[in-house]
Amino acid sequence: MNEYVNELMAQVKAKNQAEPEFHQAVQEVAESLALVMEKHPEYRSAKVLERIIEPERVLLFRVPWLDDQGDVQLNRGFRIEMNSAIGPYKGGLRFHPSVNLGILKFLAFEQVFKNSLTTLPMGGGKGGSDFDPKGKSDTEVMRFCQSFMTELSRHIGPNTDVPAGDIGVGGREIGFLFGQYKRIRNEFTGVLTGKGLNWGGSLIRPEATGYGAVYFAAEMLGTRKETLEGKTCLVSGSGNVAQFTTEKVLDLGGKVLTVSDSSGYIYDEAGIDREKLKYIMNLKNVKRGRIKEYAEKYSTAVYTALDPAMEFNPLWDHKADCAFPSATQNEINLKDAENLLKNGVYVVSEGANMPTVPEGVELFVEKKILYGPGKAANAGGVAVSGLEMAQNSMRYGWTREEVDNRLHMIMKSIHKTCWDTADKYGTPGNYVNGANIGGFLKVADAMLDQGGV
Numbered sequence: 001m002n003e004y005v006n007e008l009m010a011q012v013k014a015k016n017q018a019e020p021e022f023h024q025a026v027q028e029v030a031e032s033l034a035l036v037m038e039k040h041p042e043y044r045s046a047k048v049l050e051r052i053i054e055p056e057r058v059l060l061f062r063v064p065w066l067d068d069q070g071d072v073q074l075n076r077g078f079r080i081e082m083n084s085a086i087g088p089y090k091g092g093l094r095f096h097p098s099v100n101l102g103i104l105k106f107l108a109f110e111q112v113f114k115n116s117l118t119t120l121p122m123g124g125g126k127g128g129s130d131f132d133p134k135g136k137s138d139t140e141v142m143r144f145c146q147s148f149m150t151e152l153s154r155h156i157g158p159n160t161d162v163p164a165g166d167i168g169v170g171g172r173e174i175g176f177l178f179g180q181y182k183r184i185r186n187e188f189t190g191v192l193t194g195k196g197l198n199w200g201g202s203l204i205r206p207e208a209t210g211y212g213a214v215y216f217a218a219e220m221l222g223t224r225k226e227t228l229e230g231k232t233c234l235v236s237g238s239g240n241v242a243q244f245t246t247e248k249v250l251d252l253g254g255k256v257l258t259v260s261d262s263s264g265y266i267y268d269e270a271g272i273d274r275e276k277l278k279y280i281m282n283l284k285n286v287k288r289g290r291i292k293e294y295a296e297k298y299s300t301a302v303y304t305a306l307d308p309a310m311e312f313n314p315l316w317d318h319k320a321d322c323a324f325p326s327a328t329q330n331e332i333n334l335k336d337a338e339n340l341l342k343n344g345v346y347v348v349s350e351g352a353n354m355p356t357v358p359e360g361v362e363l364f365v366e367k368k369i370l371y372g373p374g375k376a377a378n379a380g381g382v383a384v385s386g387l388e389m390a391q392n393s394m395r396y397g398w399t400r401e402e403v404d405n406r407l408h409m410i411m412k413s414i415h416k417t418c419w420d421t422a423d424k425y426g427t428p429g430n431y432v433n434g435a436n437i438g439g440f441l442k443v444a445d446a447m448l449d450q451g452g453v
């Protein structure tokens with residue numbers, strides 16, 4: 001079966017050159033699915049995986065906008081409509097200078113499996129731009145979002161493709177994007193998720209990815225009859241996912257020692273309590289400041305600037321029980337993975353997408369730690385986006401408790417699917433295989449039912 005993976009990867013690399021993140025994401029899934037293809041030749045003869053790898057549609061467009069000086073600026077916009085076998089395309093928009101086709105294709109590919117795992121009827125997609133909201137005024141961000149949506153609005157809709165937020169796209173950006181869509185299309189529909197509460201948003205959507213990653217960690221710990229109570233945790237990032245991961249760890253009795261941004265990280269030996277978390281939220285969401293300022297305010301914290309020349313990230317080199325990478329892809333390299341294990345970390349629940357390099361993943365699986373890959377552990381965000389779509393269709397909103405309970409049930413169900421599937425395919429406790437195979441089967445069967453499309 002390795003031959004199957006090798007052949008497939010040779011084709012993927014030849015056809016999708018200079019897209020290393022996409023190759024990485026496909027390789028991981030293909031290796032898990034080799035176990036399925038042995039048992040189910042029908043998937044192989046119908047070229048189901050080959051079709052999942054090929055996006056149904058890729059949109060690439062020009063986004064011109066005027067800065068505050070009246071000068072023309074130019075960015076590139078993308079939307080990858082990856083797979084619609086089980087529902088409308090669904091997945092976030094990322095605004096970050098590193099955005100390119102390969103990164104968005106890896107994210108869209110992951111999204112197909114993740115959305116399938118949520119049990120909700122959502123296909124997979126992803127989009128964004130190389131626009132950097134950092135350092136831009138609110139009016140510049142608004143003009144960019146309006147220009148971006150002017151083109152995107154032709155391709156999306158509540159039954160076609162429903163984008164949401166991701167890195168660099170939070171409540172402010174979703175508001176500007178929604179406003180422009182409504183204006184162009186003259187309709188008020190649930191075309192985006194992550195909306196404001198008083199205009200169609202869902203309670204718990206901002207919290208969902210972080211809460212979900214912690215619920216997933218609690219489920220993994222539950223298999224060893226343990227809880228998060230008293231556990232020390234390393235969190236990276238200080239954006240949406242990191243903030244609500246920290247909040248839920250506090251709710252469940254754990255202690256968060258670190259958070260970071262792309263400039264560096266803070267280590268707070270006293271732990272980040274609710275008051276400090278409130279400070280971080282204000283610093284990042286309102287003041288749009290840097291995490292360094294945390295250490296200037298709280299004397300129990302030490303700030304370390306990120307040094308790109310270093311072969312490892314010191315954030316992952318502290319004694320702890322759990323790690324919640326919540327910043328970006330490939331932020332844990334092999335040395336970081338080794339450091340985590342050396343320091344006693346035995347729970348890794350990925351809030352970010354693909355934050356661990358393949359060699360790191362292999363090490364976690366080999367050492368049999370509780371390792372929850374992103375496509376399972378961070379699926380809570382898109383799950384509550386799915387619940388936002390359901391509420392929009394009903395024109396009715398659920399209470400906070402109702403949405404949180406549903407999120408919790410969905411994370412338990414994702415955990416059970418991963419656990420049971422890993423077991424069924426002869427690799428007990430391997431959440432990577434469980435998530436890849438569990439997510440694949442539902443999409444693959446739908447594709448077989450729907451014929452050669």
Ligand code: NDP
Pocket residue numbers: 165166167168169170209237238239240241242260261262263326327328329351352353378379381382
């Ligand atoms: P935010 O933009 O809110 O926060 C991102 C955080 O990560 C910031 O602290 C940012 O620092 C840091 N970061 C971004 N890029 C890098 C980098 N290249 N190196 C180091 N740090 C970096 O994004 P989210 O919290 O929404 O997303 C974080 C991760 O979670 C991403 O991988 C995303 O795909 C994933 N995710 C998000 C979901 C959601 O619902 N929002 C759902 C599922 C997954 P700085 O401020 O300096 O840029």
